[in-house]
Amino acid sequence: TNDLAARAHALRQQLTRYGHEYYVLDAPSVPDAEYDRLFRELQALENAHPELKTADSPTLRVGGMPLPEFSQITHSVPMLSLGNAFSDMQQDDFSQRHAELVQFDERIRRELAEAPIRYATEPKFDGLAISLLYRAGVLVQAATRGDGISGENVTENIRTIHAIPLKLELAQPPALLEVRGEVLMLKRDFERLNAEQLQRGDKPFANPRNAAAGSLRQLDSRITAQRRLSFYAYAIAQVEGADWPLSHAGEMDWLQQLGFPVVEASLRPVVTGADGLADYYESVLQRRAALPFEIDGVVYKVNSRAQQEELGFVSRAPRWAIAHKFPAEEALTL
Ligand SMILES: Cc1ccc(Cn2cc(C(N)=O)ccc2=O)c(C)c1
Numbered sequence: 627t628n629d630l631a632a633r634a635h636a637l638r639q640q641l642t643r644y645g646h647e648y649y650v651l652d653a654p655s656v657p658d659a660e661y662d663r664l665f666r667e668l669q670a671l672e673n674a675h676p677e678l679k680t681a682d683s684p685t686l687r688v689g690g691m692p693l694p695e696f697s698q699i700t701h702s703v704p705m706l707s708l709g710n711a712f713s714d715m716q717q718d719d720f721s722q723r724h725a726e727l728v729q730f731d732e733r734i735r736r737e738l739a740e741a742p743i744r745y746a747t748e749p750k751f752d753g754l755a756i757s758l759l760y761r762a763g764v765l766v767q768a769a770t771r772g773d774g775i776s777g778e779n780v781t782e783n784i785r786t787i788h789a790i791p792l793k794l795e796l797a798q799p800p801a802l803l804e805v806r807g808e809v810l811m812l813k814r815d816f817e818r819l820n821a822e823q824l825q826r827g828d829k830p831f832a833n834p835r836n837a838a839a840g841s842l843r844q845l846d847s848r849i850t851a852q853r854r855l856s857f858y859a860y861a862i863a864q865v866e867g868a869d870w871p872l873s874h875a876g877e878m879d880w881l882q883q884l885g886f887p888v889v890e891a892s893l894r895p896v897v898t899g900a901d902g903l904a905d906y907y908e909s910v911l912q913r914r915a916a917l918p919f920e921i922d923g924v925v926y927k928v929n930s931r932a933q934q935e936e937l938g939f940v941s942r943a944p945r946w947a948i949a950h951k952f953p954a955e956e957a958l959t960l
Pocket of ligand 1: 644645647648654655656657658659661662
């Protein structure tokens with residue numbers, strides 16, 4: 627009856643807001659027990675009236691029946707990997723690194739016949755790239771990169787990741803929005819998971835990336851739900867029915883407004899030319915050990931989308947974005 631539907635809708639909205647406060651803003655406004663009470667009320671309502679279950683219900687966060695296999699999804703926009711045109715070198719070889727960045731920036735300036743070039747920067751997360759598809763503001767599909775052309779349909783597992791919105795909090799959501807980002811496990815959650823693995827007599831994971839991959843590739847989404855996976859959005863692949871921001875920095879601000887976790891602003895400045903890139907690279911290299919997640923380098927993207935389109939792609943990698951890897955972390959001297 628419509629007052630039960632109204633109650634279910636009110637509970638979904640409230641639990642969604644509390645979940646966003648807790649997992650994305652890290653600022654809960656109610657005690658866990660209060661969240662739990664409302665959560666159980668919604669679960670009971672949905673179990674008694676299955677027609678009230680919706681695709682954006684927070685009860686999906688606990689996972690459901692295991693799948694026999696993953697179906698394949700073909701990406702309408704290929705998920706390309708980044709080229710990396712920088713050589714490996716010693717951590718302290720500043721002048722060689724700077725020289726390579728000057729070369730890189732000069733190539734872009736030549737191809738665009740523009741100077742100086744503004745670059746959006748960000749850490750290169752060491753997790754799994756994921757594509758999220760939202761139709762009319764509701765999450766309808768999630769896929770892994772796979773070979774870049776097609777990947778695994780991991781929608782049920784992705785719905786258990788609290789940091790990933792099940793619905794966009796917009797009055798008029800875009801008809802279609804495809805968001806790209808990284809599923810990863812924070813260092814501290816990785817340590818906790820491995821301690822639990824050892825207690826259970828199970829094999830510990832080698833590193834957070836493997837733990838995230840293993841947790842996402844579970845056919846039983848209830849197991850995925852028990853793993854503490856996180857997510858950071860870093861690009862928009864498709865927009866229909868809304869204005870697509872004209873710069874990468876604008877995309878990141880919009881994604882944050884839509885409710886997606888994005889990396890903090892101090893880790894994604896827009897910088898100018900080779901010097902700006904070099905300063906950014908050194909600053910993140912310095913902060914690397916203290917970051918809550920593992921990274922294996924940084925990423926530079928020409929900030930203007932018009933300039934990105936002008937540069938296009940070479941073979942399968944974009945000419946407007948490139949990864950710059952760090953030297954392997956020194957083995958811990960015990
Ligand atoms: C029993 C219980 C319920 C919920 C949570 C964690 N949590 C809390 C909130 C909250 N406070 O807004 C929102 C979502 C959520 O998942 C824990 C750890 C334990």
